[in-house]
Amino acid sequence: MPSQRVVETYEIKGYTQGTTYSIKYYASKALIAEAEIEAILAELNQSLSVYHDTSLISQFNQSKRGVVLDKHLKKVVNEAQKVAKASNGAFDITVFPLVEAWGFLGKPKQSLPDSLTVKKILKNVGYQQLILKKDSLIKSNPAVKIDVNGIAQGYSVDILADFLEQRGIKRYIVEIGGELRMKGKKPDGSYPKIGIEAPNLQETAFQKIIIPKKGAITTSGSYRKFVETKGLKQTHLIDTKTGYSIKSKNISVTVYAKTAMLADAYDNVLMGMDVAEALHFLKKHPELEAFFIYQQQGLLKDTATTGFYKLLAP
Structure with a gap:
């Protein structure tokens, strides 16, 4: 009779998107390398991170009109807009100016906004001010800025889990900042x-x-x-x-x-x-x-x- 393969536990840990990540999978041999995971996460950051001045999302925020999307930002914005409509705007990625004003973007605020400032900011907030047209994301108001932090970690978990699946890994736990996907x-x-x-x-x-x-x-x-x-x-x-x-x-x-x-x-x-x-x-x-x-x-x-x-x- 053929001997049964011994299943080992493999783990890759690191830091991404302002938090920690962990990938644990069970297989008879190592099937992925840490460098491959780091490359995927770097690609995601370059698309979705508002903390990177050169990322695609930052380019959109700095633009007056909009940008041509890559596959990551396109999928995330598309899903975000669907959730915005389904929730009557309770989920809205144009929240960026408010998140920034209240000091939740890692930069401490000397003073917090008063009611008049908040009222002014609200004119530049609203998912209806975003237009998805083929591969482009266009803003109807030049002051609109987006923040996909409310969905990007989950999307990144899915990207890593899908990568594991493509490598034939069927038993795993992928986690970024407490958000996770598992199987087996x-x-x-x-x-x-x-x-x-x-x-x-x-x-x-x-x-x-x-x-x-x-x-x-x-x-x-x-x-x-x-x-x-x-x-x-x-x-x-x-x-x-x-x-x-x-x-x-x-x-x-x-x-x-x-x-x-x-x-x-x-x-x-x-x-x-x-x-x-x-x-x-x-x-x-x-x-x-x-x-x-x-x-x-x-x-x-x-x-x-x-x-x-x-x-x-x-």
């Missing part, structure tokens, strides 16, 4: 367990443990990134209709979907909704399952869609 069993025959972080900044604890056999998991939360102005917390999750933080009792929303890009976009959308409204919205989107941690009368509570409960570890 570990060498011991069990499926990986994924912990959903409890909103406690003092210690790492999990609110729930899930065991998805495949698919993507992403989380959006309001308890880590924020600035304070006049005693009020302004989170990085900004309502493009008001120019201020979304008003929500949700502390975090975790979304399960087929792709990380889809989950990543919609976790932001659901964060801005009341739980009842979000659950109603999800009934129209069977491609998504979600888990909510929220506050009610000072108490921390959680709930989820029926499909998400099925993922919970016994």
Whole structure:
């Protein structure tokens, strides 16, 4: 009888998009090199990163009219516009000037915007001011700038996962900044367990443990990134209709979907909704399952869609 191949665990870790990444896969031999992963991530940064002055997205933001898109920015903008329409603008990549004004682009602000400044900025915000025409992205207003951070990490996870699949890897976990996509069993025959972080900044604890056999998991939360102005917390999750933080009792929303890009976009959308409204919205989107941690009368509570409960570890 032929001897069974021993399945090993291979891991590649690094830093990208202002956070860490990790690729873990199970195979009988090493099938990818760290240099290949780094090259893919560098290509993604050169397309999607607002932190790189020479990236394609920065070229668009600096332009008066628009740019010819590469395959990455085209796919991300196309999906972002679909989500914007489906969510009635709750997800909107033209949020860049607001993100910048509130100091969430890595550059500390000497002073935060007043209501008059916010009102002026809002004239340059709105996904309807973007026009996708063949391979070009055009702005109807020269002052429009985009930020795809709400979807780019998920998209990057998908690109890496697809690369693994192309190399014949069928059992893996790809993670960037907590957004992940997985498939298959570990060498011991069990499926990986994924912990959903409890909103406690003092210690790492999990609110729930899930065991998805495949698919993507992403989380959006309001308890880590924020600035304070006049005693009020302004989170990085900004309502493009008001120019201020979304008003929500949700502390975090975790979304399960087929792709990380889809989950990543919609976790932001659901964060801005009341739980009842979000659950109603999800009934129209069977491609998504979600888990909510929220506050009610000072108490921390959680709930989820029926499909998400099925993922919970016994």
